[in-house]
Amino acid sequence: MGIVSPGFRGRPRSGREKLPPGQYLVTDFPVLSAGPTPRVDTSSWKFSITTEAGQAHSWDWAEFRALPSEEFQVDLHCVTKWSKLRTAWRGVSLDTLLAQAQTSAEYALAHCYGGYTTNLPVADLLDGQAWVAFEYDGRPLAAEHGGPARLLVPHLYLWKSAKWVRRIDLRAKDEPGFWESLGYHNYGDPWREQRYWGD
Amino acid sequence: MTTHLDGNVLAGTLGELFAVDITSAMGQCASCGTSEAMGEALVYTDAPGMVARCRTCEEVVLRVNRTAGRAWLDMRGISCLELRIPGE
């Protein structure tokens, strides 16, 4: 730890909301990115699920929007320590998207326009825990926040909620994604503060 | 929309890991083969780590993640790094 700077308080950190350890509350919506914002037109957008057997199922934008979707409100926790509560989205549940997939795969790897990847257990995508979200706060999801559509898995740190998602591979073997291969925790549970390897 | 900063911004974090200045080092991009000073890289810092991209092809040349007592460095995006060693 560095020397204490006399009189320095920093941004407000304590509050009445219950947050995961080490987090602070924000009211804006910070934009984090590892590269330029992909600009994907819905006319060329495609989302696919591939199984470990090599089977693929794809939806174009019209097909995707024809699927049943739901509105939901969740809290977001970013590993960079900000949390934003009660955010409102609309999206298609991964339960719906995975319903047709014939798989016994335990692991998933999400791929995105722009090259980003992140990995998760398939179990964390099921049972109402994950969506492919296309609306935020009642409006079409902005490109800087992952639009046209992003993965949303709010029970894990936000780097797992891959922006600009284009494909999810269901795999027999786990493969670490972009941040997981650079020191970030393979699972990433904010309530157990699993930020880095070994946490 | 996110914009990038210039490669100078790498100098602080990498200066903790390298004994010589990294921003004047010439890096050869493993994706497109262009050689550029690391100071010319496009650097994204609004992220859980620092990501430097090739000015020519925009592929990732270097990534670094820094936390208390640990740093992770991925330089697979650079096929060769030529460093200037001062005083020689």
Place this chain on the structure above:
Amino acid sequence: MARAAVLGRLTWQVGTVAEILEETATARTIVLDVPGWPGHAAGQHVDVRLTAEDGYSTQRSYSIASAPGPGRLELTVQRLEDGEVSPYLTDTLRPGYPLELRGPIGGWFVWDPAEPGPVLLVAGGSGMVPLMSMIRARAAAGSGAPFRLVYSVRSPQTVLYAAELERLSKTADGFEMSYVYTRSGPPGVKVRIGRLTPVVLSAPGWTSKTAPAVFICGPTGFVEAAASLLVRAGHDQDAIKTERFGPSGG
């Protein structure tokens, strides 16, 4: 130009505030005594780290404003309205307070007084700080390298180092400058209000044919606009070095 005698990695050091100078209503120059400070090259910066009592810490980069020299260095900080760090540095710091920093940092966006060639400096707002280090280094070294500064500001009230720049441009030793006023100009003087244009960037003896080394510093939008204008005017991309401060301008 300062060179480390022994190779070693950057580590944090604690400096002491010697003086705080008012540059404008919202900008301060912090004069720091740093024991063992090896000196710096014009254009380099330091990282400053602030730590609260509960251990929370955050850091920011600030360009060194002073000419290269051992022991003491100066940082000029612009107070940002929603800033977390800058208001502490401009309003809370007092002489005698400690300040944790590491540096000097950066070997690419630097100017060496041994270089005789012409230099074009383009500053947007607080992007003036590292360029001022270069101007001061030039004066301290007695360098005759031709320097031209184009300094874009909102208004005369936001100009950093106004008196010093005026004095330097009056000594006919190869330093010249132009202001660009984007919101309001000096009272009683007819001057164009607006952003950077190709006309301002070029001047007699200062065209792309002059092939100066170019340093551009300021908010990201400003840097991109200036670099684009210069490349379109024929300046070689490789001769242009940029330091973006990010959208808020540092």
